Amino acid sequence: MTMTASAIRCPVVRGRQSAARSTVASVTGAVPGSTGLAAAHDGEPQLKIARSSAEPFVGREEARAELQSALAAARAGHPQVVIVEGQAGIGKTTLVQRFLDDHRDVHLQRANGEQWEALVPFGVADQLFRTVGQAGTSVYAARDNVLPVEEPVSVGSRLLMLWGEFEDDEPVITVLDDAQWADLDSLRAILFAIRRVVAERVLVLLVVRSEDMQRIPDGFRRLGDGPSGRIVELEPLDVTEVQALTEGLGVKALPPSVVRLLQEHTEGNPLYIRAILEETPEGDWSTWKSALPAPAAFRRQVHRRLEACPLPGRQLVEAAAVLGLHTTLATAAAVAGVSESLTALDWALRSSLLAAVGSGDGVVGIEFPHPLIRAAVRQQLSP
Ligand SMILES: Nc1ncnc2c1ncn2[C@@H]1O[C@H](COP(=O)(O)OP(=O)(O)OP(=O)(O)O)[C@@H](O)[C@H]1O
Ligand SMILES: [Mg+2]
Known part of the structure; x- marks a missing residue:
């Protein structure tokens, strides 16, 4: 405003x-x-x-510890939702990537919101299915078989089934970066799935620009604030970190x-x-x-x-x-x-x-x- x-x-x-x-x-x-x-x-x-072979990475110890402990909880059968928020360029994607680099013994499912695709129904859900080798066509096919109002429910159920199949051997990490640009249908489908996990070994990471938090359904923030969730807010780098x-x-x-x-x-x-x-x-x-x-x-x-x-x-x-x-x-x-x-x-x-x-x-x-x-x-x- x-x-x-x-x-x-x-x-x-x-x-x-x-x-x-x-x-x-x-x-x-x-x-x-x-x-x-x-x-x-x-x-x-x-x-x-x-440019050294490894890009410098400074600070963020607390944020990394939060992610770490959320994964530990998910591994133990307590599904988790973490919202990583912060302003543009503050280091959200970099933090999540570092975290993922440290944890390769998981099933990784990821998608990115894209400003120009925010109105493409199930664009993000399609990406999520594709990253685990499932063609998105059946997502779209599902749209022909159900009433429009039920679409997020059927896609969310599919996601739930997928998590159930995968988490048997390794935990699943589902990452949605730039969630502020994700299409609403996908967000609803993901929310539907998260709200129904019980003991699945699943960690959902939602990465959002804080200035656009209002674009995300309230349900996500409630989950982030709840007993199985966390909100990790990235603060500006301090002087010591800038020096580093x-x-x-x-x-x-x-x-x-x-x-x-x-x-x-x-x-x-x-x-x-x-x-x-x-x-x-x-x-x-x-x-x-x-x-x-x-x-x-x-x-x-x-x-x-x-x-x-x-x-x-x-x-x-x-x-x-x-x-x-x-x-x-x-x-x-x-x-x-x-x-x-x-x-x-x-x-x-x-x-x-x-x-x-x-x-x-x-x-x-x-x-x-x-x-x-x-x-x-x-x-x-x-x-
Ligand atoms: N902790 C860090 N240490 C060093 N460099 C960092 C750190 N975090 C981010 N950077 C650098 O800052 C730049 C922006 O980081 P990044 O893309 O992760 O921001 P972002 O919060 O995801 O931004 P956006 O909201 O635009 O997606 C990158 O070049 C990255 O290498
Ligand atoms: Mg980013």
């Missing part, structure tokens, strides 16, 4: 954290994970980070003050940290303190939004970027020279380039939902 200037007049002001999260998500939403960022590197100057990541990527020891800045600037997001390190020539580290850059792919997203924003809104955003991460509407409007400040703010809020943080005493505070948005706007102003 985007906050509008009229909402400020009301005044209804959201908590800072949630405003920031959803707005950044909408900017990063079009940056499809690390692959998209990597593709955006083409033709741009970048530091060749020494930069070293793991082969970047010569950065001064602690730069590491701290990098952590704040990226809000501890490994995807952004990697992209910035890869794109910035080593000689530029020392000049970073004044203005850290935004990753190129992120920058392009912000620039597109800026260009689509009507002029007063754009001027307001640019003035705010010069002033800092936080300022007041009155100050930014004065610097931008815009007279209709609330209209300009409305445009900026709709573009998710600014967030309103308070309207106490008649003073409207504004801020960038993420430091990288400000960095991208500043880079646009003085490339």
Whole structure:
């Protein structure tokens, strides 16, 4: 939900954290994970980070322990559901992959939600069946034989049977990554199956972007919160972990003050940290303190939004970027020279380039939902 200037007049002001999260998500939403960022590197100057044969992996000890203990419970005949959630690029897929790499003595069944396939009925269920060697055609065939309302039930029953067949020798791990883009029919089918397991040795891992949690049926969250479930929330990397990541990527020891800045600037997001390190020539580290850059792919997203924003809104955003991460509407409007400040703010809020943080005493505070948005706007102003 985007906050509008009229909402400020009301005044209804959201908590800072949630405003920031959803707005950044909408900017990063079009940056499809690390692959998209990597593709955006083409033709741009970048530091060749020494890639060791093993990619660095830092932190996440607690999350790994949670997954480990869920698998142990599943092995003992207590079926488990784990929801791994966190913002885009925070490391959900990487965590799950590391966990799976450590546990090869299982039947692995996996599927990925895909933004463009979110409306394909049973697209995800089809993937799940195919990864264990069962053609998805019978899933679709089943659709001809039952009433539409029963479809998730029949597909869910099939999944249940499959788990029953496989778990005899080894436990089953069913992974659904990017579940926020899974089609609803598949989600219902999976939910139907999970709710009926009794003593099957099954661990279901649902990987979801926190900003899109509302796309997942409530039943999953209830299971995650229940006695046979867990919700593993991935937090930003802390300064020590960012330090370890930069070293793991082969970047010569950065001064602690730069590491701290990098952590704040990226809000501890490994995807952004990697992209910035890869794109910035080593000689530029020392000049970073004044203005850290935004990753190129992120920058392009912000620039597109800026260009689509009507002029007063754009001027307001640019003035705010010069002033800092936080300022007041009155100050930014004065610097931008815009007279209709609330209209300009409305445009900026709709573009998710600014967030309103308070309207106490008649003073409207504004801020960038993420430091990288400000960095991208500043880079646009003085490339
Ligand atoms: N713990 C970690 N240590 C080091 N690098 C990491 C870690 N977690 C993630 N990364 C790196 O960060 C990048 C993004 O990670 P990943 O793709 O797992 O994020 P994600 O949360 O799955 O994002 P999305 O929501 O877009 O799917 C990858 O390049 C990955 O190598
Ligand atoms: Mg992922």
